[in-house]
Amino acid sequence: MKHLTLTLAALLGILLAGPLQAENERVCWLSDLDLTKVEQTWGFYIQKDKNYRSQPLSIAGKIYERGFQTVSGDGVDGTFELELKPGVQRFLASVGINDEPDFRGSVEFLVYGDTELLFSSGRINFGDAAKPVDVPLAGKKRLLLIVKNADNKGIVNGDWADARILLDSNTSGELVTTATPEPAEILTPKPGPSPKINGARVFGVRPGNPFFFKIPATGIAPITFAAKGLPKGLKVDPKTGVITGSISKVGEYKVTLTAKNAKGQATRPFKIVVGEKLALTPPMGWASYNCWGCVITDERMRAIADAFVKTDLINHGWTYMNIDDGWQARVEAGRAGEARKAPGFGLLPNERFPDMKGLCDYVHGLGLKIGIYSTPWKISYGGFTGGSGNDEKGTLDKQGDVVGKYTFEVQDAKQWAEWGFDSMKYDWRPIDVENTKRMSDALRNCGRDILFTLSNSADINQADKWAQLSQFWRTTGDITDRWWSMSRIGFSQDPWKKFAGPGHWNDPDMLVVGYVGWGKPRPTHLTPNEQYTHISLWCLQSAPLLLGCDLSQADDFTVSLLTNDEVLEVDQDPLGCAASRISYANGLEVWAKDMEDGSKVVGLFNTTFFPAKVTVKWSDLGLSGSKRVRDLWRQKDLGVVDGEFSATIPRHGVVLARIFTSKK
Secondary structure, three states: OHHHHHHHHHHHHHHHHHOOOOEEEEEEEEHHHHHHHEEOOOOOOOOOOOOOOOOOOEEEEEOOOEEEEEEEEOEEEEEEEEEEOOOOEEEEEEEOOOOOOOOHHHHHHEEOOOEEEEEEOEEOOOOOOOOOEEEEEOOOOEEEEEEEEEOOOOEEEEEEEEEEEEEHHHHHHOOEOOOOOOOOOOOOOOOOOEEEEOOEEEEEEEOOOEEEOOOOEOOOOOEEEEEEEOOHHHEEOOOEEEEEOOOOOOOEEEEEEEEEOOOEEEEEEEEEEOOOOOOOOOOOEEEHHHHHHHOOOOOHHHHHHHHHHOOHHHHHHHHHHEEEOOOEEEEEEEEEEEHHHOOOOOHHHHOOOOOOOHHHHHHHHHOOEEOOOEEOOOOOOOEEEEOOOOOOOOEEOOOOOOOOEEEEHHHHHHHHHHHOOOOOEOOOOOOOHHHHHHHHHHOOOOOOOOOOEEOOOOHHHHHHHHHOOOOOEOOOOOOOHHHHHHHHHOOOOHHHHHEEEEOEEOOOOOOOOEEOOOOOOOOOOOOHHHHHHHHHHHHOOOEEEEEEEOHHOOOOHHHHOOOOOOHHHHOOOOOOOOOOEEEEOOOEEEEEOOOOOOOOOEEEEEEEOOOOOEEEHHHHHHHHHHOEEEOOOOOOOEEEEEEEEEEEOOOOOEEEEEEEEEOO
């Protein structure tokens, strides 16, 4: 009798735990799969059968031995996508909010089989008992698990406790795997053999300062260059296409550029504007941080410069090579160490950069430009020497180190100009007008055109001041190579659009395509379609295009992303207009940008998990009648369309189209 009682209790426990497992079924526990494929809010790590604090999974006081946790919040859904093969039967789990007291919000759990919603938990609050999930999967090819933050604020931990898939035991082999990577389809046609001049069509320089501009042109080498109508003081190298010299007289100069090879000749109008404005189009180039973090070296800079030439990016308008934090002498014991021995000297580099002028000369010799990094803080984010100390006079201590509140803008700007730098990133937070103005003045008077860029995040309420003092400024925190980070930044730029224009640009941070890694480069986590969205959004917004990848490892797909001249022209259009959000509904977005020739460029975006049709109406663009439409990524005319344009967009993908006001 005692034995029977135990048996009934055990049976009751089994029934309460969930459906009975049939003898012809086996189990695939999801926590045994590759949990690095789970997408969630940055800064938290998936752990097998544990929460992010390495503690047992617990919902409403009940402990679960198996499962995993996703962290959602700030508009980020926690997702896990799996591929299924025939023989998969059911998905089972218990879902709820983890008992970890730090995060007490509300969530909703969703389960999709292919595109069909199989389960919705509805709103689950902190402390609620777990809800059981039991859905059929027979015939399904994909399983998508989503944890949504129900209030779209804060951070919430959602537990997929006892998450498992029941499999038919009559089948063999692996039936459940993480989703296969999306194929990297190359859309950009390769350049033709005849010469074609690319890049910016307008260039700004200050009077009397050195002029340096390389004519970017594709086509079979060798190509010879000419420039008709150059103002006095400038000359072009016919072999390299580099224009150098200086112009003393303020004004606008119309020039005709020519590139010629064995297959033909190309000409293009080019305007030189001599005055106070630099960066009349958004700068295009590369910055070291998202690739190498603070371990950048002279050797790595030269390798990336060589890669600009090898990949031919240099002939599509990519220009700047920027050193981020990590070049300065490192601070020791909280002091400037050997970095500064007197207020009259500029900041010295560390041992990884033995010859700064030699590096600048090398980069310039390839036809590229080079940038550097600093901060008004005494110590940079990476722990290297910055620009100030503690007292107002900037006295020296007994060891010869500078102490005090003395600022070094004039000395540093002079030093950078002597080395030959062309750009400087100033990094601190909060960004204030006082420090910005001092450095802006120092750079303006150093005798060389050095672009002035502001980081970390600028205050939108003072954007009019940043536009007067610098060439571009960060509008966001740091980007990461995840869909949630890139899309959240990219689709939130609408409030900044009015501040963009020739000479002053909004910067939503670096591009995270190709090999990135902040010290240990590896392939980006963005899918190919997400990378197309990334480049399209930044170009629509007239953003500076600064790569953060190891170009020496760039594959054909990455190069194709960065060498589509019709897409890059959207970013480099002389009108300098940033795009506006035209419509948004159910994760489908339309953005549009005015171009100098009167055409409009439209981005049709799908931020959902499934393919969807996106439409833009001519009336929403202020247009009517029939218009010619061109697909910019494919460089292909789509015909004349009346009233509206529609396209089926893949998950997290885009169609970037140019709408011409004439039918020709």
